[in-house]
Structure formats: C-alpha cells, structure tokens
Amino acid sequence: MAARTTPHHRPIGSVTRGTTNPNRLRRMDRWIADAHGAALRASADPVAVDLGYGAAPWTAVELLGRLRTVCPAAEVVGVEIEPARVEAARPYEREGLTFRHGGFEVPLAAGRRPALIRAANVLRQYDEEQVAGVWARLCARLAPDGLLVEGTCDEIGRRHVWVALGPEGPRTVTFATRLGSLDTPSDLAERLPKALIHRNVPGEPVHAFLRDFDRAWAAAAPYASLSARQRWIRAVGSLQADWPLVDGGRRWRQGEVTVRWEALAPRG
Template sequence: MAVRIPSPRPVGTVTRGTTNPNRLRRMDRWIAAVHGGAVRRDRDGVAVDLGYGAAPWTAVELLGRLRTVRPDARVVGIEIDPVRVEAARRYERDGLAFAHGGFEVPLPGGRRPVLIRAANVLRQYDEAEVHAVWERLRARLAPGGLLVEGTCDEIGRRHVWVALGPEGPRTVTFATRLGSLSRPSDLAERLPKALIHRNVPGEPVHAFLSDFDRAWAAAAPFASLGARQRWIGTVRALRRDWPVADGPGRWRQGEVTVRWDALAPRG
C-alpha cells in the first residue's frame, strides 16, 4: 500500500524522535486485546502510528500485533519530519506504508482510520494545547474508532495512556512491568500531558495515585506470592472507591484501567 500524499503544511512540530524496539508493546497488546473487535468490524481496518519517530520500529510492530486480530489490517506511519519518512520507506510492504504529515492525519481518499496511536508525541506541548489536538485527531476517526494517546519510558516498562472515542475521552490505563515497581505512584512520571501537571493535592489523579499507594501498602502480605498477586489484590481494593473499568485478566498483565471522568482535571 503506497502512500504518497502531498502535505504542504503539516500540523504540529517535530519531536525528538527517540524510539526503541518493543517500546510500545504494552499499549499494542492492550489495543489488540481490548479493542480488537473494533478493528475487525471497521470497513478498511487502517490504523495510524502518529509520530513514530526517527526509526519505524513501532509502526512495524503495530502491524504485527493488529494482524493477530485482523489478518488484513493496515498501518500507516505518519511523521512530520520528511527525512524520517524517506528513511522509513524502505521498510514498506504489504499493509505497511509511511506518509509525511501531522495532526491532520493525511490518508488517501480522505479515509478515516479505525485507530490512531499517538505515543510520546504530546509531551513537548503545553497542557493548554492538548484538548485541541485531541479534538482534531478524534475528528479524523472512523465511526467507532479509537485514539490512544500516552507516554512511556524508553524501554516500555511504565506507560500511562488515555483512550478516546469520537465522542471524547473514555478511560485512562496504567501499565507496568511489575518487577520494576516500588509503588504505583512511580507511574506518575509517565502520566500523559493532560494529567501530568495535575498530580497535585486537590486534583483527582493525585487522590487516585495516593489511594493506589495505600492499597499497595495494605496488599504487602500478597508479596510472598509475587508482584502480580500483590497488584491484583491492590486493584481489588482500589475498585471499592474508584471506577475500575477492566478485570483480573488485564490486571494480571500489570494493568488497570479507570474511567476518564474519575480522573479528569478539575476546571
């Protein structure tokens, strides 16, 4: 699938472009497991890896993971830096293409993707700009589509992302390699831009992380059974006061998903 779309003035700015193989594996696997049905039902099955960076590894990996739920899934990697696009084109193959662009998400024929994944893209923007970017990207989604926007560390151990539908933000997911975790609030440094400056007293996300730490401390007896069992016990306690949106199958992966409206910034 060749994609050659002139984009005279892409919307956005160039990121640092740092990336590593498997950096986004937690996000990809969550998308495939939780939202694979939407990918299967979509007419075109096109996903976008927005701002894939200086190397195309994340787009290549996204295609492989989506094809576990839809064999004819397609991925377009979009980058605002034309040099990166040209460098990536040697990796193009059936179902994988690269295009020059930004938040306007250029696809041939005005197609709308069922998925836009924007990882580690908005960290460099001001918080005040986030909602306008979200609105622009959501407007590009196919009916029933999904925007996943978040931040992770360099090797994908810790990751927090927001899932948004065409109607707006739905959930926030916290994901970690459990063996690397001292306490759940370690994930605060990976909060997406819409939340990272809100981790202060009086804001819901701060209250959530504080309760998460308390539940983790109370679940210390489970540590003898391993970090996974401690995490599961922690989330079971946490959901008494917070609208946890997933179940033990995801908790076992070192994840927990909470409704956005419970964590949304005040004001």
C-alpha cells in the first residue's frame, strides 16, 4: 500500500534519527492522560497525533492504549516524514490506530483537527530560532480545546522535560523523572526541550529555577531516609513560595513538577 500523502504535497520538516524504545514516553503519556483526559472526553473528535514516532511504531501503539484508559473513543494517527517508516508501521494498524506520511503540516483527513499533538524528541535537531515557528504551525492545527506537548527524554524514558501548549501558545513546563535515577534535579537540564536547553545559563529563568530546585533538594536531604519520593515532594513543595507551580502532591508523587511557562520563558 502506498503512503497516504495528499497529491502535490511535500511534508514539512526533516527526517529524525528515529530512535525509539518501548515505554520510552510513558511519563509524558500518563501526564497527558491526567491533564488532558477531560478535554479528550469532551471532544467531538478525540484524535491524537504522534508526530515523528520514529523507526518503529511503539510510541503510537502505547499512546492509544494510555489515552483509551481515560477516553475510550480516542484515536491515534502516527505521522512520519520518512515514507519507509510509515510502510513499516502499517502491520500495526487497527481500529483507532493509523499511520500517515507527513510532517509539521499534520496531514489529517479533511476537516479533522487534532485534540492532541505529541511531538517527543523531534525538535532536538533543529535550531532554537526555528522552534517558535514550528510551535506556531502545530498550534494552528489544533482543535479549539487541543493540546500540543513537545519535549525531550532520554533513551529509556527515565528523565523527561516537556512544554504544553494550547492554540494560544505555551502554557506550562513539566519536569519528570524516575526518582531512583536522580542525583540532583539539575540532572534534568540535559533533557530540556530545544526552546530552553541553551538558556540554562546564569541570568535566564530556567537556570534560576534549576538552581533553586537543587538547593531545595539539598535542604530536603533528611527525607531521603524515608524515600527519594518523600525527598522530591518536600523539595518541590518548598519551591511554591517563589515559583508558580500548577500541580500538587498527587503528581509530585509520580516524580513530576509543572511550572507556568511564563516563569521559565527565555529572556530576549
């Protein structure tokens, strides 16, 4: 079967390395299901796009399973710019799961606008100056109540940082980790998304946040005797006085913390 491409259509974007592993995006998926589940259930067309899923379709398959725990009507469309990867994914298609050839133009069927676009480990190869344009293009494709989640994680999903955006633009930044793998919160700096990774320098808000997080982590060291989770919860809780956190203990227990975008947005 030929790749499903609109006639005279050239996908927008560049081919990624395609690295993928089962369960790599589990932290992001679980956060999406929790934060966006109600909006998906309320959507008349709860279609999600796994943009740039890579050389194997595992992340798209897993996204469908996790979204359907909160929205049984959810559908997932895996979109890849490399035609051979689309063909390799075809045997995994089933009810609610399809694969299409495309890029940042997000080629869904006429009239459909995604309730969710997930773009994980896609923008790392781009220049920082290109990020705002890509975000704007993807946000323009969203349904009115849609969500774009763009970020980066390590190869097995232990450390992950992502930005959540609505049609109006960026809203929040989430830091998520397997707590047993963490020495200090600033270890997550290497997984900052492209919009922030070069801003982890003195004078930039994201650098100040990670500095304060490390200090809070050090102050919470006595709680390590209870567990790494209790130390994380204590450290995150102490950040609330100076940083606009938007989640609470239920998400902190998962090794997460979410901050308003405007608090961490690059200067200049």
